[in-house]
Amino acid sequence: MAVDETPEADVPPWRMLLAYARPHRWALLAGALLSLATGATGLALPLVARSLIDDLSEDRSIAGALVLMSVLVVANAGVGALGSYVLRRTAESVVLTARRRLSSYLLRLRIAAVDRTEPGDLMARVTSDSTLLREVTTDTLVGLGTGGLTAVATLVLMGVVDPVLLAVTAGVIAAAGTVIGVIVPRINRAAKRAAESVGLMGAALERVLGALRTVKASGAEHREERAVHAAAQESWRQSVRAAKWSALAGNTAGLSMQVAFITVLAVGGARVATGAIDVGTLVAFLLYVFYLMSPIQQVVGAVTQYQSGAAALTRIREAQLLPAEPAAEPAPLPEPGAEPAGLAFEDVRFRYADDLPFVHHGVSFRVPPRGMTAFVGPSGAGKTTVFSLIERFYEPTAGRILLDGADVTRYPIPALRAAIGYVEQDAPVLSGSLGDNLLLGNAAAGEDDVRAVLKTTRLDGLVARLPQGLDTLVGHRGTRLSGGERQRVAIARALLRRPRLLLLDEATSQLDAVNEAALRDTVAEVARSTTVLVVAHRLSTVTSADRIVVMDAGQVRAVGTHAELVAGDPLYAELATTQFLAATAGTA
Numbered sequence: 001m002a003v004d005e006t007p008e009a010d011v012p013p014w015r016m017l018l019a020y021a022r023p024h025r026w027a028l029l030a031g032a033l034l035s036l037a038t039g040a041t042g043l044a045l046p047l048v049a050r051s052l053i054d055d056l057s058e059d060r061s062i063a064g065a066l067v068l069m070s071v072l073v074v075a076n077a078g079v080g081a082l083g084s085y086v087l088r089r090t091a092e093s094v095v096l097t098a099r100r101r102l103s104s105y106l107l108r109l110r111i112a113a114v115d116r117t118e119p120g121d122l123m124a125r126v127t128s129d130s131t132l133l134r135e136v137t138t139d140t141l142v143g144l145g146t147g148g149l150t151a152v153a154t155l156v157l158m159g160v161v162d163p164v165l166l167a168v169t170a171g172v173i174a175a176a177g178t179v180i181g182v183i184v185p186r187i188n189r190a191a192k193r194a195a196e197s198v199g200l201m202g203a204a205l206e207r208v209l210g211a212l213r214t215v216k217a218s219g220a221e222h223r224e225e226r227a228v229h230a231a232a233q234e235s236w237r238q239s240v241r242a243a244k245w246s247a248l249a250g251n252t253a254g255l256s257m258q259v260a261f262i263t264v265l266a267v268g269g270a271r272v273a274t275g276a277i278d279v280g281t282l283v284a285f286l287l288y289v290f291y292l293m294s295p296i297q298q299v300v301g302a303v304t305q306y307q308s309g310a311a312a313l314t315r316i317r318e319a320q321l322l323p324a325e326p327a328a329e330p331a332p333l334p335e336p337g338a339e340p341a342g343l344a345f346e347d348v349r350f351r352y353a354d355d356l357p358f359v360h361h362g363v364s365f366r367v368p369p370r371g372m373t374a375f376v377g378p379s380g381a382g383k384t385t386v387f388s389l390i391e392r393f394y395e396p397t398a399g400r401i402l403l404d405g406a407d408v409t410r411y412p413i414p415a416l417r418a419a420i421g422y423v424e425q426d427a428p429v430l431s432g433s434l435g436d437n438l439l440l441g442n443a444a445a446g447e448d449d450v451r452a453v454l455k456t457t458r459l460d461g462l463v464a465r466l467p468q469g470l471d472t473l474v475g476h477r478g479t480r481l482s483g484g485e486r487q488r489v490a491i492a493r494a495l496l497r498r499p500r501l502l503l504l505d506e507a508t509s510q511l512d513a514v515n516e517a518a519l520r521d522t523v524a525e526v527a528r529s530t531t532v533l534v535v536a537h538r539l540s541t542v543t544s545a546d547r548i549v550v551m552d553a554g555q556v557r558a559v560g561t562h563a564e565l566v567a568g569d570p571l572y573a574e575l576a577t578t579q580f581l582a583a584t585a586g587t588a
């Protein structure tokens with residue numbers, strides 16, 4: 001099953017719904033047929049009732065008609081139950097299809113797109129918006145199909161019984177249809193706003209729960225609580241508004257059928273009096289009017305329910321229109337002993353968005369395979385951005401990035417990333433176990449590899465201390481670990497990928513002196529067989545680097561060794577005496 005079907009911007013929601021339903025069309029058809037069979041057994045009841053009345057008035061036995069009626073009632077209940085089970089099951093499958101496609105798509109979103117969205121809102125699109133498709137599938141697709149067909153069949157039978165009374169009924173239905181036509185757009189607007197508010201509530205909650213310590217430390221619970229409550233309140237208000245209009249539409253349909261009933265009774269009574277029709281025909285017609293109520297309600301329900309589904313589908317489509325990376329199979333990780341990669345930036349210009357200033361103004365440097373290169377420079381100089389561009393989280397506006405002489409855009413993204421181990425500055429650790437975190441980038445890593453990497457990153461002591469060892473749960477974002485442990489987990493994870501190119505965005509003050517020294521040795525060891533790039537904040541890192549790239553305001557201003565740069569580059573000399581020494585002072 002293709003999961004990467006990106007809907008075009010102008011695809012109407014109903015076509016999206018059909019696309020989601022397509023894989024389940026046979027089950028849907030079976031459910032619809034069962035519903036129709038339920039309707040048909042119900043539809044036969046008035047005819048049997050008429051023959052029962054005829055039998056009565058002509059003094060014939062009614063036993064046969066009674067047995068037939070009982071059979072129809074039982075069949076109606078049995079087939080009805082089976083039909084509704086099949087439909088509910090199919091509706092859940094449609095929701096599952098939508099959730100799978102959307103979640104797969106979200107995982108492929110470009111980082112630039114994610115930068116501009118709220119994760120909580122995206123989450124709401126997968127969780128709550130997709131749920132709305134359940135009712136839409138049963139109520140709209142099937143309701144419209146079976147309700148519509150049943151209504152048409154009923155109207156045809158009514159026409160056979162008495163065309164005049166049918167005309168009366170149709171007139172009343174048309175008047176009600178006009179009123180409902182005015183109401184429907186209002187339901188649509190309210191449903192859309194309600195869904196948006198649920199998204200806002202998700203975003204507000206994610207914002208707070210994702211940084212609860214900061215919120216508490218800032219004493220901002222009440223303010224944040226207000227934001228969440230305001231979104232919840234708005235969702236309530238809009239849902240109530242949608243419910244009000246839906247109820248009005250439903251009642252209009254119900255009322256129209258009662259009006260039709262009374263009108264048919266009056267007109268039909270007159271026709272019986274004039275002898276145009278007999279009482280049996282009037283009773284049969286009235287039963288049809290009564291019977292028509294349910295499919296008409298079903299059709300109106302389908303139309304009103306579709307409004308919230310359309311709102312949800314629009315929001316799902318919005319998410320699927322965000323730019324994503326092409327779908328591709330994961331690439332195999334490098335073989336042990338694979339050659340390290342050379343890297344070059346050629347006059348790279350880059351800005352994070354069209355309305356933002358340039359961050360890189362023509363960055364050029366060349367890093368040979370093997371060895372360690374440190375990137376230094378003032379905060380905001382664009383060092384981390386170098387790494388983001390190598391990983392192709394973003395694409396340069398101009399210039400080229402070459403890996404082993406080939407433009408990085410020539411590699412499939414998974415193949416490019418398979419060659420890279422990346423340790424981000426804030427050393428993110430995912431909720432789950434310590435083991436899950438280590439194997440995140442290389443699920444196939446063997447026990448020996450894990451043991452060796454735990455030793456190099458000095459995590460072996462920690463794992464031995466923990467009663468559950470690698471199965472220890474680390475909490476949301478690894479909050480149950482210390483900052484230094486988190487960083488070492490992130491490094492261990494990157495090393496287990498056997499990278500040809502290791503990108504290490506050094507945190508400023510996460511490691512103690514012992515661990516820092518150990519890590520420096522590890523990185524130096526790795527650099528003997530791998531290309532290592534470090535955004536360096538510590539003097540110890542830069543002094544052990546083979547070369548240092550000094551960046552300032554989005555450009556490379558100098559390249560050299562520590563001694564060369566201290567002597568030759570005033571900015572570097574200043575950084576060396578202020579920033580690096582200050583950063584290492586606490587850990588020395």
Ligand SMILES: Nc1ncnc2c1ncn2[C@@H]1O[C@H](COP(=O)(O)OP(=O)(O)OP(=O)(O)O)[C@@H](O)[C@H]1O
Pocket residue numbers: 115352353356359377378379380381382383384385386535
């Ligand atoms: N995702 C983003 N969207 C928009 N602008 C960004 C984004 N990430 C970084 N920037 C901007 O780009 C500039 C360079 O950021 P970068 O993280 O590369 O700096 P840095 O040299 O690594 O700084 P530091 O040493 O403080 O980590 C900064 O001015 C920052 O505001």
